[in-house]
Amino acid sequence: MADVICLAPAVQGSIIAAVQRYDPAAIIIIDGAFQAEPAVRHKEILWAISQAIPVIGAGSMGALRAAELYPYMHGVGLIYRWYRRFAFLPDDAVAVLYGPKVVNFSPLTHALVDLRMTVRAAWRRNLISADLSGKLENAARNLNFRERTLSRMVREASPEAGDHDIEVCRQILAGAFVQQKKRDALSALQLMRENALVPAELTNFKMTIAFLQDLEDAGLAI
CATH class of the missing domain: 1.10.150 (DNA polymerase; domain 1)
Incomplete structure (x- = not known):
């Protein structure tokens, strides 16, 4: 069984902060925020991948980013395949309203x-x-x-x-309720537990002024 650290829904800077704090063998992105805070950036995910860290996406924001960053991210599950096949599907198909950290970000609506x-x-x-x-x-x-x-x-x-x-x-x-987001998230965890991930090769990652500004906005530096 893999040791897993569960963090809050990903936002701008979350991936870099997780790498710096935990030095993970792999990262799974499932949920992400996008209103009160800037959404997790594509560039920071690519940065993590350039550090030879496999990044898996499933369920919600993770499925979206994995479809957008194919073939560098490892997409898992039906929702990921759905977004890969139909590139212009609405992002809000996986969005939910959720509670604060004190209630473990419990969903208040259904996707x-x-x-x-x-x-x-x-x-x-x-x-x-x-x-x-x-x-x-x-x-x-x-x-x-x-x-x-x-x-x-x-x-x-x-x-x-x-x-x-x-x-x-x-x-x-x-x-009859179907928790497809949950099913896909569990599939991503199972993939990580099987330890079958090979980091994608990304040797041409380049820093940009916009990316550095994102880091500054998130209070981070690399």
């Missing part, structure tokens, strides 16, 4: 990708109709990521339904 997988799983199990399945997917897609919950999705999909019917539908979907 669109998890809601879509859940609706389709419920339809395949004949728990909901094809018509309702389509309405639920459209409702989830049209909601802002800060508002994507099972209850809100069902209410938007069936505005004429009463509270009882909405709760019944919510419970059906909750029973």
Whole structure:
């Protein structure tokens, strides 16, 4: 079993800070922040890779960055493959609203990708109709990521339904819920535990003024 240190969602400077503090054998990027703080930069990920540190991406921000930085990052999971195949898919498909560090950054909403997988799983199990399945997917897609919950999705999909019917539908979907982001994150951990990673070759990494400014903004230096 690999020794794993779990850190907060990645932001600008997180990768460099982790390398400097922990000297890791590998890095997995799963979640990342992008509103209150600048998002984790492509350049700092490439810097880590240039230091012969394998960087794996999965689940959320990690899947996005892995798709964008192929073939240098190791992408893992269905969500990564989805972004690799469809380059212009919306970033907010994996975004969630989450709580502060004191509650371990627990998610307060559901990602669109998890809601879509859940609706389709419920339809395949004949728990909901094809018509309702389509309405639920459209409702989830049209909601802002800060508002994507099972209850809100069902209410938007069936505005004429009463509270009882909405709760019944919510419970059906909750029973069929697919945590695709979590599945992909666990797959990334399993890859690291197997110790089968070979660092990508990146010998032509170049410092830029913009990158140095990012480091300064994050209070870092290399």
